Amino acid sequence: MADFTIRVYKNRDYNAVRIMFAEGMMEHLPATCAYLLKLPRAQFILFISFISLLLVSKSYLLSLVSLAIVFTAGRRLLTREYHQYVDKCQREDLLDIEESYMASNNSCFWVAESSGRVVGMVAAQAAPRSSEVMLLRRLSVVRDQRRKGIAAALCKKVIDFARQRGYKTLSLEVSMMQNAAQKLYESLGFQMMDDNVLPSLLGRFANFSIMTYEYKIKD
Known part of the structure; x- marks a missing residue:
């Protein structure tokens, strides 16, 4: 028996x-x-940077230390990118969840609860400019409660919700880094429909893409 609701x-x-x-x-x-x-391309840049520093400083130690500083700075820039995305989402739909998801008959937000603790969440929202597509959004499960079927149950909740309201397709987006999520969606019957590189500088440099998955809802 599942130990969550x-x-x-x-x-x-x-x-x-x-x-x-x-x-x-x-x-x-x-x-x-x-x-x-x-x-x-990243390895090439690091190699060129190391050689350049070595030629200028004539010191392997100083070159390695300088390279470590460059790496640390790069990680901080990437961390800032992630924080900016989180802040953006928390200023948008997650700022007022009631208004974003609970005010319409064609949207909803659910949580998974275990022993009085919120351990998972997911949202459904009608796609803009479409009467047949619903979006699955904000799926997440806390780390220590994964592999218990919570994410799959949350997805099925959204599928049932979309079916009950007459939608034909359930769509979602997932980043290329979310391998476990991709496997989950595919196991539930979602199919990848598109794969787009992020238009940002980092996205173009790293060929970092966002994939669109769709689930065809049967009557």
Whole structure:
């Protein structure tokens, strides 16, 4: 028997939801750093930087220290990018969850609760300019409660919600770094429909993409 329940969001969940979203996003930072360091263009830049520093300073130690400083600065810039994205979301739909998701019949926000603790969340929202597409948004489960079927149950809740309201397609976006999420969606029957590189400088440099998945809802 599942040791969690899924219920509709309440105002008392506000802080837990926002913290869960922020922590979930920041979890992807180490994997993103590792991905960037594996890029041939990034390795080339680091190599050229090291050689240039070595030629100028004539010191391997100073060159290595300077390279470490460059790496640290790069990680801080990437961390700032993640924080800016979290702040943006928390100023938009997650600023007033009641207004964003609970005020319309075609949107909703749910949380998963275990032993009185909010351990997961997901949202459904009608896609702009479409009467047939619903969006699955803000899926997240706290780290110590994963692999218990919570994320799958939350997804199924959104699928049922969309079906009950007559929508034909459920759509979502996921970053290339979210491998576990991609596997989850595919196991539930979602199919990848598009793959777009982020238009930012970092996105173009790293070929960092956002994938769109769709689930065709059966009557």
